[in-house]
Amino acid sequence: MARSARPLGPARGAAAVVALAITALFVAAIAMLAAQAQGAGRLGPADWAALRFTLWQALWSAGLSAGLAVPLARALARRRFWGRGALMLVMGAPFILPVIVAVLGLLAVFGRAGVLNVALGAMGLPPLAIYGFKGVVLAHVFFNLPLATRLILGGWASIPAERFRLAQSLRLPLFPHIERPMLRAVVPGAFVAVFLICLTSFAVALTLGGGPRATTIELAIYQAVRFDFDLGKAALLAALQFGICLIAASAMGLLPARDLRDGAMDRVVVRWDGQDTAARVTDALVILLAAVFLIAPLLAVAFSGLGGFGAMPAAIWPALGRTLAVALAAACIATGLALTLALRGGRLVAVAGHLPLAVSPFVLGMGLFLMLRLVVNPLPLALVITALANALAALPLAYRALAPEARAVRLAYGPLAASLAMPPAAQLRHLYLPRLRRPLGFALGLSAALSAGDLGIVALFANPGQETLPLLMYQLMGAYRMEAAGGVALLLLGLSLALFWLFDRGGRIDARG
Amino acid sequence: MKTKYLISVAGLCLGASAAMADVPELTVLTYDSFASEWGPGPAIKAGFETVCDCTVTYQIAIDGAAILSRLSLEGGATKVDVAVGLDSALTAAARASGFFAPSGVDEATDLPVAWNDDIFVPFDWGYFAFVADADTPAPDSLRELADSDLKVVIEDPRSSTPGLGLILWAKSAYGDGAGALWADMADNILTVTPGWSEAYGLFLNGEADAVLSYTTSPAYHIIAEGDAGKVAWRFDEGQYMQIEVAAALASSDAPGLARDFLRYLQSDAVQALIPTTNWMYPVRMPEGGLPTGFDDPAAVVKPLLMTEGEAAALHDTAIEEWRAALAR
Structure with a gap:
C-alpha cells in the first residue's frame, strides 16, 4: 500500500504515548466523577430529549457550516484581492471570542433590537425572530463557518500547482478531476470537527434557543453537578457524550483518506481557472455575503466596547499578562502534541486527536481538579491547569491543520528519506518543519487565540489574583458593569486577533498565499 | 519538565504557608462577584483582619450554587473554614451534605420573615x-x-x-x-x-x-x-x-475564628457595605439606613x-x- 511510507521512527513511540495519555486522561476524568458519586446515575426523559436536541442541532450546524464553507473556500482560493489577508484574519474572530461576547454581537445584528430588524421595521416588514432552533444553528454557523472554511481552504492550498497546470493544458474540467477528490478528503473532516464542537455547546444553545427546548447534554451535566449534586448522572452523561464523540471520530477515521500531495513539487499555486465573468461575480458575491455575515456582529462588539474602554479597571493589565502567558503556553503545548500525533499519522491517532473536542470542558475541569487533588493542592495552580486544559481543547484543531500536510510530506518524501537512512531529527528539520510552516503557524495562532478568549476552566479554580481577561469580563458583568465588560471584550478581541495574526503571519513568510 | 514545575510550585506554596504559620488563616469560599474588587469581599477582609489577628484568604466559585458543588467535589477534605453566599433555596441540600456546623450566631435580623437556623447565618437578601x-x-x-x-x-x-x-x-x-x-x-x-x-x-x-x-x-x-x-x-x-447565607465548615480547624467571621458579617460595618457592593438589602439595617436610590423593602x-x-x-x-x- 502507498501507506508503506513509514513515519518517523521515534515519533511513533511519542505519538502512541500522547494518544494513550489523552484517551486515559478523559476516561480518568469521567471515572473520577463516577467514583465521587453516591450511586449510579439514572437518565430521565428530559435527558433523552436533551440528547436528541444536541445531536440534531450539531448535525445541522455541521452540515451548514461545512456546506457553506465549500463555495466560500473555493472563492477565497482562486481570488486575490486587496484586503484578502485582513478578511481571512477577521473572519476567524467569532470562533475565538468568549461565547457571551459573540452572542451579544450576533444579537446586535439579528436580535429583536438588532440592525436587521430595525431595517426591516423601517421598510414596514415583519421582524425576524432569531430565538429558537434556527438561532442556535445560525450562531453555530457564525462560530464555525470560518473554521470549516480554513480547513477546506487548506485542501485547496495543498493541491499542487502542477495539477492545475496539467488539467489546463489537457483542457480537463477541474471539478471532477481535481476538486472533487480533494473535497471528498477534506470536507468530512471539517464536518466532523464542527459537529464535535457543537456537541458540547451550552450557553449558545440555551441563550439563543429560546428556552428548555434547546437543552443540550452539556447543560444537563452542568445541572447534575451544580444543582442536583448528582455526580453519578453527570458521569453517565459525560460518558454518553464521550461515546458519541468516539463514534463520530471513528467514522471519520474510516473514511477513505486521499493522498493530497503526491507528485507535487512545492510550487506556489497559480490559478488559471474561474476567470470568466460568471465565476467572478459568484465568487465576489459569496465573499461579500460571508464577510458581512461574519464581520457585522464583530463591528457591533467593537462599537459597544469603545465606550467601555475608559471604564475598565486597573486590574485588566495584570489579567492581560496572565492571559497572554496562558495563551502562549497553551499554544506551544497544543501544537507540540498535535505535531507529535500528525508525524505519526494513522487512524487511531486521528481518533485520539479528536477526542478533546467532545469531552465537556466542564467535566474535564472537574476531573483534573479531582485527580490533582490526590497529589497537590490544585488551587494555586489554576493558571497551569488552565493552560493545559486550553491546550487540550485546541489540540484537535491544531491536529486537523497539521495532519493532512504531514501525511502528504510523509508520502512524498518518506521513501526517499528511508532509502537515504536519514536520521529522524534531520528528517524533522529538513523535510517536515520547512513544509509544515504554514500549518504550524496556523495551529499556533489558532490555539493561542482560542486560549486567550476562552473563559475555560480557570473559573473553576481561580482565586483572587489569578483572573484572566475573560474571567475579569464575567466578573464585571456579574457586578452590573456591562460597559466596562464591553471594553474588556474589545481588548480580548484585539488580543486574540493579534496573537493569531502574528503566528499565522510567521508561518507564511516566504510562502506566498 | 512539567512535573518539576509542579513540584517547585508546590514547594513554594508550602514554604509560603510555613512562613505565615504564626498568624492563623481563615479560608473563605464565596462566589466571584462577592470577592471581586467591586464586591464587598476586599473591605470585609480588611475589616476583619484588623480585629481578628488572622489572615483572610478567599477562594472563589463561579456562583452561589457552585459553592456547594465545589465542597462536594472536595468530599469534605477541604481547607475552607467558612462558605459565604449559599442561597436560601439550596440550604436543604447544604444541610443534608453534613459539611456545615452549627453557627453559634443567633442575633435578631430585620428580615421580613422569621429566620431561625442553627447553621445558616443570613448576611443579605x-x-x-x-x-x-x-x-x-x-x-x-x-x-x-x-x-x-x-x-x-x-x-x-x-x-x-x-x-x-x-x-x-x-x-x-x-x-x-x-x-x-x-x-x-x-x-x-x-x-x-x-x-x-x-x-x-x-x-x-x-x-x-x-x-x-x-x-x-x-x-x-x-x-x-x-x-x-x-x-x-x-x-x-x-x-x-432570596436570602444569602453563610456557614462554618464542620471540618474547620479554626471554629472560633469562623464563628467570629459569621458574626462580623452581620455587624454594622459589613451591613453598611452590602447595599452598594452586593446591591442587595442588609439583614440588619445599618445606622445610616439605606443609601438614597434604594426602595424601602417594606x-x-x-x-x-x-x-x-x-x-x-x-x-x-x-x-x-x-x-x-x-x-x-
Missing part, C-alpha cells in the same frame, strides 16, 4: 423582580405578564438561582396553577439564559422588555450611573425572596418564601412542570 424601563407598561402580576405581549428574559432554574427563585415564586403564588401559568407565559419568554449576567446583558442591549433580576437593581443604575430610567415591577401576589407587602423543606420537596416537580410547559 433581596426580592426577585422583573426589571424594565420606566416607560414600559408594567403588569401587576405574573398572570398579567403571561397574558400580555411583553417579552422577558429569564434565567434557567437548572443553572441559576434567580431562575430557581422564579419557579418557586410561581409555585408559591399559583400552586397547582403554575403549570397553566407557564403554558401561557411561554410566548412571553424571549429566551432563557444560563445565568444572571447573560440575561441582564441581553436586557440592557434592548433585546427584551424586562429581565428577571432583583427589586434592588434599579438602585445600581441610579447610584452608579445616575440613571433613574429603570424600575422593578411589583406584583400583587407578592415577590419571592414597600413589598407580601414577601414570599418557602421553607427549605417545601422548596426541596417541590424542586424537581416544579422545574419539570416549567420545562414541560415551555418545551411544547
Whole structure:
C-alpha cells in the first residue's frame, strides 16, 4: 500500500504515548466523577430529549457550516484581492471570542433590537425572530463557518500547482478531476470537527434557543453537578457524550483518506481557472455575503466596547499578562502534541486527536481538579491547569491543520528519506518543519487565540489574583458593569486577533498565499 | 519538565504557608462577584483582619450554587473554614451534605420573615423582580405578564438561582396553577439564559422588555450611573425572596475564628457595605439606613418564601412542570 511510507521512527513511540495519555486522561476524568458519586446515575426523559436536541442541532450546524464553507473556500482560493489577508484574519474572530461576547454581537445584528430588524421595521416588514432552533444553528454557523472554511481552504492550498497546470493544458474540467477528490478528503473532516464542537455547546444553545427546548447534554451535566449534586448522572452523561464523540471520530477515521500531495513539487499555486465573468461575480458575491455575515456582529462588539474602554479597571493589565502567558503556553503545548500525533499519522491517532473536542470542558475541569487533588493542592495552580486544559481543547484543531500536510510530506518524501537512512531529527528539520510552516503557524495562532478568549476552566479554580481577561469580563458583568465588560471584550478581541495574526503571519513568510 | 514545575510550585506554596504559620488563616469560599474588587469581599477582609489577628484568604466559585458543588467535589477534605453566599433555596441540600456546623450566631435580623437556623447565618437578601424601563407598561402580576405581549428574559432554574427563585415564586403564588401559568407565559419568554449576567446583558442591549433580576437593581443604575430610567415591577401576589447565607465548615480547624467571621458579617460595618457592593438589602439595617436610590423593602407587602423543606420537596416537580410547559 502507498501507506508503506513509514513515519518517523521515534515519533511513533511519542505519538502512541500522547494518544494513550489523552484517551486515559478523559476516561480518568469521567471515572473520577463516577467514583465521587453516591450511586449510579439514572437518565430521565428530559435527558433523552436533551440528547436528541444536541445531536440534531450539531448535525445541522455541521452540515451548514461545512456546506457553506465549500463555495466560500473555493472563492477565497482562486481570488486575490486587496484586503484578502485582513478578511481571512477577521473572519476567524467569532470562533475565538468568549461565547457571551459573540452572542451579544450576533444579537446586535439579528436580535429583536438588532440592525436587521430595525431595517426591516423601517421598510414596514415583519421582524425576524432569531430565538429558537434556527438561532442556535445560525450562531453555530457564525462560530464555525470560518473554521470549516480554513480547513477546506487548506485542501485547496495543498493541491499542487502542477495539477492545475496539467488539467489546463489537457483542457480537463477541474471539478471532477481535481476538486472533487480533494473535497471528498477534506470536507468530512471539517464536518466532523464542527459537529464535535457543537456537541458540547451550552450557553449558545440555551441563550439563543429560546428556552428548555434547546437543552443540550452539556447543560444537563452542568445541572447534575451544580444543582442536583448528582455526580453519578453527570458521569453517565459525560460518558454518553464521550461515546458519541468516539463514534463520530471513528467514522471519520474510516473514511477513505486521499493522498493530497503526491507528485507535487512545492510550487506556489497559480490559478488559471474561474476567470470568466460568471465565476467572478459568484465568487465576489459569496465573499461579500460571508464577510458581512461574519464581520457585522464583530463591528457591533467593537462599537459597544469603545465606550467601555475608559471604564475598565486597573486590574485588566495584570489579567492581560496572565492571559497572554496562558495563551502562549497553551499554544506551544497544543501544537507540540498535535505535531507529535500528525508525524505519526494513522487512524487511531486521528481518533485520539479528536477526542478533546467532545469531552465537556466542564467535566474535564472537574476531573483534573479531582485527580490533582490526590497529589497537590490544585488551587494555586489554576493558571497551569488552565493552560493545559486550553491546550487540550485546541489540540484537535491544531491536529486537523497539521495532519493532512504531514501525511502528504510523509508520502512524498518518506521513501526517499528511508532509502537515504536519514536520521529522524534531520528528517524533522529538513523535510517536515520547512513544509509544515504554514500549518504550524496556523495551529499556533489558532490555539493561542482560542486560549486567550476562552473563559475555560480557570473559573473553576481561580482565586483572587489569578483572573484572566475573560474571567475579569464575567466578573464585571456579574457586578452590573456591562460597559466596562464591553471594553474588556474589545481588548480580548484585539488580543486574540493579534496573537493569531502574528503566528499565522510567521508561518507564511516566504510562502506566498 | 512539567512535573518539576509542579513540584517547585508546590514547594513554594508550602514554604509560603510555613512562613505565615504564626498568624492563623481563615479560608473563605464565596462566589466571584462577592470577592471581586467591586464586591464587598476586599473591605470585609480588611475589616476583619484588623480585629481578628488572622489572615483572610478567599477562594472563589463561579456562583452561589457552585459553592456547594465545589465542597462536594472536595468530599469534605477541604481547607475552607467558612462558605459565604449559599442561597436560601439550596440550604436543604447544604444541610443534608453534613459539611456545615452549627453557627453559634443567633442575633435578631430585620428580615421580613422569621429566620431561625442553627447553621445558616443570613448576611443579605433581596426580592426577585422583573426589571424594565420606566416607560414600559408594567403588569401587576405574573398572570398579567403571561397574558400580555411583553417579552422577558429569564434565567434557567437548572443553572441559576434567580431562575430557581422564579419557579418557586410561581409555585408559591399559583400552586397547582403554575403549570397553566407557564403554558401561557411561554410566548412571553424571549429566551432563557444560563445565568444572571447573560440575561441582564441581553436586557440592557434592548433585546427584551424586562429581565428577571432583583427589586434592588434599579438602585445600581441610579447610584452608579445616575440613571433613574429603570424600575422593578411589583406584583400583587407578592415577590419571592432570596436570602444569602453563610456557614462554618464542620471540618474547620479554626471554629472560633469562623464563628467570629459569621458574626462580623452581620455587624454594622459589613451591613453598611452590602447595599452598594452586593446591591442587595442588609439583614440588619445599618445606622445610616439605606443609601438614597434604594426602595424601602417594606414597600413589598407580601414577601414570599418557602421553607427549605417545601422548596426541596417541590424542586424537581416544579422545574419539570416549567420545562414541560415551555418545551411544547
